[in-house]
Amino acid sequence: MTGFQHTRRQWLASLPVLGLSAWSGCSRQRPVRDSRGRVIVEYWHQPMVQQVPELGDEVKEVGDFERFLARRFMAENPDIVIRTQCLNWEDLPRKVPISVLGGRPPDVLMDYVGRTSGFWYQGVLEPLDELVEGIEHDFQPRMFEASRLIGSDGVRRLHAVPLCGWVQVLVLNRAAWDSQGLGDLLPTDEDPRWRWDQFETALEAIAGPEVTPLGMQCASEQGDYRVLQYFWAFGAEVYHDRDYSRVALNSPQGVAALEWLVKAKRKGWIQSNVATAGYGFFDMFWRGQTVAIPSGVSMRRTYENALRDGKVTADFNGDGRVDMEVFYTLPPTRPEVPTTLPVSTNGLVVFRQEDPDRREAAMRFVKFLTSTETVGHYARASQMLPGRKSVGSIFADQPDVTRILGLAAECPVADMGATSPSYYDIRKRMPPYLQSAFLGLKTPAEALAGFEREAEGVLRGQLASTQPGDHPGEESAQ
Amino acid sequence: MSSAAIETVPRFRRGGWMFLLPAGIPFVAFVLWPLIHGVALGFFDVQLRETRFIGLENYHRLIGDETFWAAVKNTCGFVVLVVPTVWVLSLGVSAVVFPMGRWARSFFRFAFYVPVVAGGVCLAMVWLWIFDQRYGLLNHVTGSLLGLELDWLGRTDTALPSLAVVVISWSLGQPIIIFLAALGGIPPELYEAARIDGAGPLRRFWHVTLPLLRPASLFVLVTQTIGVFQVFVVVLLLTVNGGPAHGTRTIVYGMYETAFTPMYDFDYAAAQGSVLLVALGTIAIVQFRLLGRKTRLD
Numbered sequence A: 001m002t003g004f005q006h007t008r009r010q011w012l013a014s015l016p017v018l019g020l021s022a023w024s025g026c027s028r029q030r031p032v033r034d035s036r037g038r039v040i041v042e043y044w045h046q047p048m049v050q051q052v053p054e055l056g057d058e059v060k061e062v063g064d065f066e067r068f069l070a071r072r073f074m075a076e077n078p079d080i081v082i083r084t085q086c087l088n089w090e091d092l093p094r095k096v097p098i099s100v101l102g103g104r105p106p107d108v109l110m111d112y113v114g115r116t117s118g119f120w121y122q123g124v125l126e127p128l129d130e131l132v133e134g135i136e137h138d139f140q141p142r143m144f145e146a147s148r149l150i151g152s153d154g155v156r157r158l159h160a161v162p163l164c165g166w167v168q169v170l171v172l173n174r175a176a177w178d179s180q181g182l183g184d185l186l187p188t189d190e191d192p193r194w195r196w197d198q199f200e201t202a203l204e205a206i207a208g209p210e211v212t213p214l215g216m217q218c219a220s221e222q223g224d225y226r227v228l229q230y231f232w233a234f235g236a237e238v239y240h241d242r243d244y245s246r247v248a249l250n251s252p253q254g255v256a257a258l259e260w261l262v263k264a265k266r267k268g269w270i271q272s273n274v275a276t277a278g279y280g281f282f283d284m285f286w287r288g289q290t291v292a293i294p295s296g297v298s299m300r301r302t303y304e305n306a307l308r309d310g311k312v313t314a315d316f317n318g319d320g321r322v323d324m325e326v327f328y329t330l331p332p333t334r335p336e337v338p339t340t341l342p343v344s345t346n347g348l349v350v351f352r353q354e355d356p357d358r359r360e361a362a363m364r365f366v367k368f369l370t371s372t373e374t375v376g377h378y379a380r381a382s383q384m385l386p387g388r389k390s391v392g393s394i395f396a397d398q399p400d401v402t403r404i405l406g407l408a409a410e411c412p413v414a415d416m417g418a419t420s421p422s423y424y425d426i427r428k429r430m431p432p433y434l435q436s437a438f439l440g441l442k443t444p445a446e447a448l449a450g451f452e453r454e455a456e457g458v459l460r461g462q463l464a465s466t467q468p469g470d471h472p473g474e475e476s477a478q
Numbered sequence B: 001m002s003s004a005a006i007e008t009v010p011r012f013r014r015g016g017w018m019f020l021l022p023a024g025i026p027f028v029a030f031v032l033w034p035l036i037h038g039v040a041l042g043f044f045d046v047q048l049r050e051t052r053f054i055g056l057e058n059y060h061r062l063i064g065d066e067t068f069w070a071a072v073k074n075t076c077g078f079v080v081l082v083v084p085t086v087w088v089l090s091l092g093v094s095a096v097v098f099p100m101g102r103w104a105r106s107f108f109r110f111a112f113y114v115p116v117v118a119g120g121v122c123l124a125m126v127w128l129w130i131f132d133q134r135y136g137l138l139n140h141v142t143g144s145l146l147g148l149e150l151d152w153l154g155r156t157d158t159a160l161p162s163l164a165v166v167v168i169s170w171s172l173g174q175p176i177i178i179f180l181a182a183l184g185g186i187p188p189e190l191y192e193a194a195r196i197d198g199a200g201p202l203r204r205f206w207h208v209t210l211p212l213l214r215p216a217s218l219f220v221l222v223t224q225t226i227g228v229f230q231v232f233v234v235v236l237l238l239t240v241n242g243g244p245a246h247g248t249r250t251i252v253y254g255m256y257e258t259a260f261t262p263m264y265d266f267d268y269a270a271a272q273g274s275v276l277l278v279a280l281g282t283i284a285i286v287q288f289r290l291l292g293r294k295t296r297l298d
Helices: A004-025 A053-060 A063-075 A094-100 A111-119 A141-146 A174-179 A195-205 A224-231 A252-266 A280-287 A300-306 A358-369 A372-382 A399-409 A423-427 A430-438 A444-465 B003-041 B057-063 B066-097 B100-120 B120-131 B137-146 B158-171 B173-184 B189-197 B199-213 B214-229 B233-238 B251-260 B266-291
Strands: A039-045 A081-085 A108-112 A148-150 A156-158 A159-169 A168-173 A292-295 A326-329 A341-349 B042-048 B051-054
Touching: A039 A063, A039 A358, A039 B003, A053 A063, A063 A081, A063 A358, A063 A372, A081 A399, A094 A108, A094 A111, A094 B251, A108 A111, A108 A358, A111 A148, A111 A341, A111 A423, A141 A148, A141 A159, A141 A341, A141 A358, A148 B189, A159 A358, A159 A372, A168 A174, A224 A252, A224 A292, A224 A430, A252 A444, A280 B233, A300 A326, A300 A423, A326 A399, A341 A358, A358 A372, A399 A444, A423 A444, A423 B214, A423 B251, A430 A444, A444 B066, B003 B042, B042 B266, B057 B266, B066 B100, B066 B158, B066 B214, B066 B251, B100 B120, B100 B158, B120 B137, B120 B158, B158 B214, B158 B233, B173 B214, B189 B199, B199 B214, B233 B251, B251 B266
Parallel strands: A039 A081, A039 A108
Antiparallel strands: A108 A341, A148 A156, A159 A341, A168 A292, A168 A326, B042 B051
8 A cells, every 4th residue: 555655645746747758849939039138049051061271270160151141140249049950852842841840940941942932931030131131133143033923912922032053064074085085076175065976076085884974863852853854965955945733854855865874874874873863973073984964063073071080982094093183164055045044042931930029130140141242252262153242353363253153144044943942852753764764664754654654643723722923934044 | 336436437438548648649649650651642632832632643653653563563472482481480499498498498588589689770770681692701711612703682582581581580589478478378288198198299299388378479470470570671671673673672662762773753652551451450460350250178
């Protein structure tokens, strides 16, 4: 009997603890202020910046740069405390929606507008027009327009303040051709543009048992623009004329492009594991197994980091030294087809705030992050294009980058539908069909028809529940 | 019976319930409630700001979803490949190991149980290297012996069987332990009687061992079926998005991807989970009906 009474006492004593646990576990709101009365602002961001040479040891790993910025901001704003969190690429599309559903989203998020637009259409973001009042003209026009989306009230508002962006070019390891005396097959420094036949000749010449020149992957939707670059080269489009109610990839040009890709794989121009490689194809580039991949002009910085980490082992001469020379070219296109390039924007968004103090603090922080000085820091650190004109050129010391960006600025922007409400749902459905074509399970025509059928089903379902108003299409960075 | 004894019964019951609480509260909080919540979620359209009731809409969507049916087909493929193989192999290994000496038996028990302790992630990493097209052990062996080098995880005809091999490799330990324990529980007199009746080793195994292992077999089959239906880690770690061409996508992987990668489709993922729940429940009941009969030795 005593034992039972003792258990009961223990049970009763534990009730407050259980209650407290339940309360703390179920509490949906984060505290607004810390113990010192400072307003807490949570800042989540991409792992965009790894190293900033001019900041030395202060910035050595991803996340260090944002902590550095937060410290600077807090020094100027002692009433606010910034808590930063760096999300890796896999967590970004998962952790943020879960945090929103759980009622505890970050206050400020820095991410690709293709993802943040989804939050806007769900109505969980603050409009940010007030932050750019009077300085709209200083933002890169295409980036700015891409960040303005239709709201549930039918009015177009700024959902993200543009920070920086990138444009896709074709990055070569020129040392691969040079080491075999094939450098003449490539475009020149002065004119880094290809003719299509020149491109095929260069691929044919360099392809061999150890080198499959073109690196790409269609194992997942991540980096799909790398494969799509070859569709654009044939004049195919994902969407036609900003009509996001249907996909347009299943066209004669699209089929021709996929047929070429399948042929290229068969000829050993594309790595054999293209259907399952994931991001491994980047490592293949560092190892010299692939020598041409579509990427941004930050590739030189990425290469420096990879070299520092000991990942670069390309050695075509067998002399034990790394053979790598990053060479930016404009992606090739078929004759008569203009070069179309995907360009992308990273921006800062603020999640809806109940507390006016925190809203004000979050807005101040975003204003700080998008100041000319900070945008310049970000752009230089990530080697991306600055979102504000007043930053000026950050590539003055790299004439080849300046040249290629000049050429890219003249090219039309490829429309991937990145800021349309169905962006993720549609792009997610493409890789299995591309894989089927690469593996010979479906003909290119069957694969694209299958993708079109599935995409139409998704779009039909979403059109029924979407908000009124048009949806701006593509963002751009120049 | 004294009045004190009569009073003890309800008090004991209350006490019994309280002893269950340490396990019961987490069970209700982390299993039962999420289960009920998950099933309910399938009838709603969950958006980040609002949730609205949509009835059976998600289930209608499932019927026409080719990707979901591909996942169902692959999951069934996994079950067909893995469950009988694990049952046969674990039973065979147990039958071979059981008559051995104490040390040998302990060694084999340990050896087959190591993968269970090692954890799926570590093993998947090892298998990833084994299957690697360029540097993998498997291609090294098949290349040397047969002149055959394949992208094991990159072809639709080899990817699923390759993953099944991985799952089999880490699923054997527990059934072997169970079968060894069950074999130890069979009275030796039965074997002796069978031997006197002239039964050889095979007939003894067939008419004595197998029927008496029926409860253990039932347990192994039910737990393996449930486990393989929930196959996830191996798909996540060894493939990219259940590829190639949905060739290794399973129901649970599909649920995960539906909920987290095309953002916000939690309700549709919950509907898939409910279908899995019903399917598993039905299969478990069928298995209990078929194998749960009391054993009768003729």
